[in-house]
Every structure is written in structure tokens, then in C-alpha cells.
Amino acid sequence: MGKWRSGFVFGNPTRLLRSASHFHRFSRFPSPSNISPIFFSKSSFSSKKTTMAERTPHSHSSARRGQSHRGNRSVEGKKIWVKVDHGNKSPQTVNTPQQRQSSPGRKEGDGESLRALRPFDICRSGGVDTVRLKASLLELNREKRKELVRSACMSQCHNLRSGMILLKNHLSHEDQMMCLGKNWDPEAKYVDVRPVDGAKPPEIPEVFQKLVKGAIQASHDFLLRQNKHINVEDELPNMSPDLCIINFYNENGRLGLHQDRDESPQSIAKGLPVVSFSVGNSAEFLYGVERDVDKAEKVVLESGDVLIFGGKSRMIFHGVSTIQANTTPKLLVEETKLRPGRLNLTFRQY
Numbered sequence: 001m002g003k004w005r006s007g008f009v010f011g012n013p014t015r016l017l018r019s020a021s022h023f024h025r026f027s028r029f030p031s032p033s034n035i036s037p038i039f040f041s042k043s044s045f046s047s048k049k050t051t052m053a054e055r056t057p058h059s060h061s062s063a064r065r066g067q068s069h070r071g072n073r074s075v076e077g078k079k080i081w082v083k084v085d086h087g088n089k090s091p092q093t094v095n096t097p098q099q100r101q102s103s104p105g106r107k108e109g110d111g112e113s114l115r116a117l118r119p120f121d122i123c124r125s126g127g128v129d130t131v132r133l134k135a136s137l138l139e140l141n142r143e144k145r146k147e148l149v150r151s152a153c154m155s156q157c158h159n160l161r162s163g164m165i166l167l168k169n170h171l172s173h174e175d176q177m178m179c180l181g182k183n184w185d186p187e188a189k190y191v192d193v194r195p196v197d198g199a200k201p202p203e204i205p206e207v208f209q210k211l212v213k214g215a216i217q218a219s220h221d222f223l224l225r226q227n228k229h230i231n232v233e234d235e236l237p238n239m240s241p242d243l244c245i246i247n248f249y250n251e252n253g254r255l256g257l258h259q260d261r262d263e264s265p266q267s268i269a270k271g272l273p274v275v276s277f278s279v280g281n282s283a284e285f286l287y288g289v290e291r292d293v294d295k296a297e298k299v300v301l302e303s304g305d306v307l308i309f310g311g312k313s314r315m316i317f318h319g320v321s322t323i324q325a326n327t328t329p330k331l332l333v334e335e336t337k338l339r340p341g342r343l344n345l346t347f348r349q350y
């Protein structure tokens with residue numbers, strides 16, 4: 001089986017979930033189970049229909065369980081593959097696993113594997129399953145009140161370990177409806193153009209730069225409140241994100257323990273943080289100094305939380321053990337039609 005895996009492309013500042021169906025998202029990522037890496041590209045910024053594609057799992061040396069870095073993370077269950085559809089292709093077909101096995105020499109990402117994709121959209125279209133999704137007025141009002149109270153309060157900060165800060169409830173409801181992208185290819189790592197179609201990823205929009213910098217600043221303020229003598233830059237260096245990787249987890253999604261080490265050696269050596277936004281369902285997030293699930297610490301990441309790991313925690317092993325069912329805020333579902341699942345955005349500086 002080929003080694004093609006996903007790239008990610010940055011998007012624009014319009015609200016992600018509200019406008020998600022106007023973007024093309026794709027990948028060829030033998031990704032961790034039930035996770036869809038998502039791409040946005042300049043060429044995606046039309047109103048063409050978003051397509052993603054779904055595949056059944058396969059065994060591949062780079063998709064074994066327990067590998068140590070992204071792209072080599074544990075795999076189990078169903079994979080979701082996503083591709084850009086520029087609107088000029090005939091409807092896509094799905095190869096059965098048997099068909100795929102019958103052409104062993106093929107690389108993922110070539111014409112054949114691109115055809116072996118079928119549409120998937122992280123947001124439901126208007127009429128789909130609205131009975132299940134529709135929250136009562138009472139529930140929505142309750143969430144709106146909660147949101148008002150929440151935004152009036154300062155977000156809670158937790159110092160998980162040196163260089164690892166969790167900002168609970170940091171992103172507002174509005175912030176969680178943003179749009180993004182950026183290119184990463186685990187084979188070529190970070191590349192200027194996406195190999196599959198030559199699309200050049202747009203820059204990270206200002207609005208996201210600000211959110212990321214704001215989160216780092218909030219962490220620094222928090223650290224200083226805890227200890228006014230601390231050198232916050234040593235503890236958690238500042239960074240200017242030029243990459244963002246986006247994963248969509250369905251409710252069975254998970255991600256094996258791994259380290260993020262595809263960024264430049266300088267970026268890693270400086271401990272420039274990874275800033276991770278959670279939107280949608282809550283997730284149980286594991287982290288630890290060893291790749292050992294039994295020894296890992298756990299923290300629940302809810303919609304709106306921002307987790308930052310840099311400094312001494314830059315090479316922390318981390319992963320997602322479970323996605324908690326039915327935990328997306330009703331208001332978000334109502335306004336975005338986000339499917340059950342979790343959207344995770346990790347901003348990094350190459």
C-alpha cells in the first residue's frame with residue numbers, strides 16, 4: 001500500500017463551520033482511526049461542493065500502531081479520506097478493499113486512489129437528520145445564557161506541567177466557527193504546494209494569528225499570576241504560526257500517542273509551542289513523557305479549550321483516547337450543522 005498521506009492547507013478568516021461546505025477538504029492520510037485530516041486551499045475558496053472521502057483501513061508499515069510521530073500514528077478501524085474536487089470530475093467511485101489489494105503497486109494519491117474516494121462533509125447539509133440535531137428552544141436559550149456567563153468570566157487556566165498550559169473555555173462560540181487550512185504532507189512533510197494538485201496554501205489569516213497569539217499571551221499572564229518572577233518566554237516561548245493542521249474525529253475517532261516532530265529542528269529546539277484548538281465533541285487527551293498509555297496523564301478537552309505545549313513539553317507524547325459522545329454544545333450544532341465529532345486545529349511555526 002502506498003505511502004501517500006495528507007497535507008493540510010490554510011484557509012480564510014470566514015467562519016469555519018458556518019461556511020465549511022463551501023470549502024474543499026481532502027487528504028490521503030492513512031490516519032489514526034476515524035480521523036479526517038482536512039485541507040483547505042486557495043483553489044478551494046469557491047462555492048464548489050466540499051468533498052471528503054472515506055476508506056476502509058489497511059495495513060501499512062507507516063500506519064502501524066504505536067509509531068512515534070504524526071503520520072505514523074496508531075491506526076484502527078475506519079479511515080476517512082478527503083480530497084479536493086474541482087468540480088470537473090465525474091462522480092467518485094469507491095474501491096472495495098479487495099479491489100485496492102489487487103493493485104498493490106499503486107501509491108496513494110495517484111489517479112486511482114483519488115478516484116477511490118467518496119464524499120464526506122463534516123457539516124451536515126440543511127435537511128439531513130435535523131430531527132436528531134434540532135435542539136429545543138429551551139436548550140438553546142440555556143446554552144446562550146451559559147455562553148454569556150462564560151464570555152463574561154475569565155477563562156480558567158491550568159498549568160499541566162512545565163511548558164504545557166490548558167486554557168479552558170478560551171475560544172468563544174464565535175471563535176469556534178472559523179475557517180482555516182495549511183499544508184502538511186507527512187511524506188514530504190511541509191511543502192509549499194500540495195503534491196496532489198499543485199495548490200498553494202493561503203497564508204494563515206490574521207484572525208487566527210490573533211487567536212493564537214492571544215492564547216499564548218493569556219498563558220503568560222496566567223503564569224505570571226502564579227509566579228511573578230517566572231520568565232514566561234523560557235517557560236512557553238512565543239511563536240508566529242505559519243502552519244495549521246486540522247483533524248476531524250468522528251465519535252469513534254482516536255489518535256495514538258505520538259510526538260509532533262515534523263517542524264524544523266530550530267523550531268523544535270526552541271520549544272516553539274503547538275497551539276491546539278478544540279471544537280465540537282469533548283475528547284480525552286493523553287500526554288506523558290513516555291509513549292506508554294498506562295503512564296499517561298489525562299485531561300478532557302472540551303469545545304472552546306485551547307491546549308498549548310511548548311518549552312519543556314514540546315516533545316511530549318500525546319494522543320486522543322476517546323471522543324465523548326453527544327458533547328458538542330447544542331448551539332454550535334444548531335448554527336453550524338457540525339456532524340457529531342471533534343474538530344482539532346493545531347497551529348505551529350515551522
Ligand SMILES: O=C(O)CCC(=O)C(=O)O
Pocket residue numbers: 070245247255260276285318319320344346
Ligand atoms: O486532536 C488533538 O487534540 C491532537 C492532534 C495532534 O496531536 C496532531 O494533530 O498532531
Ligand SMILES: [Fe+2]
Pocket residue numbers: 070258259260318
Ligand atoms: Fe500531535
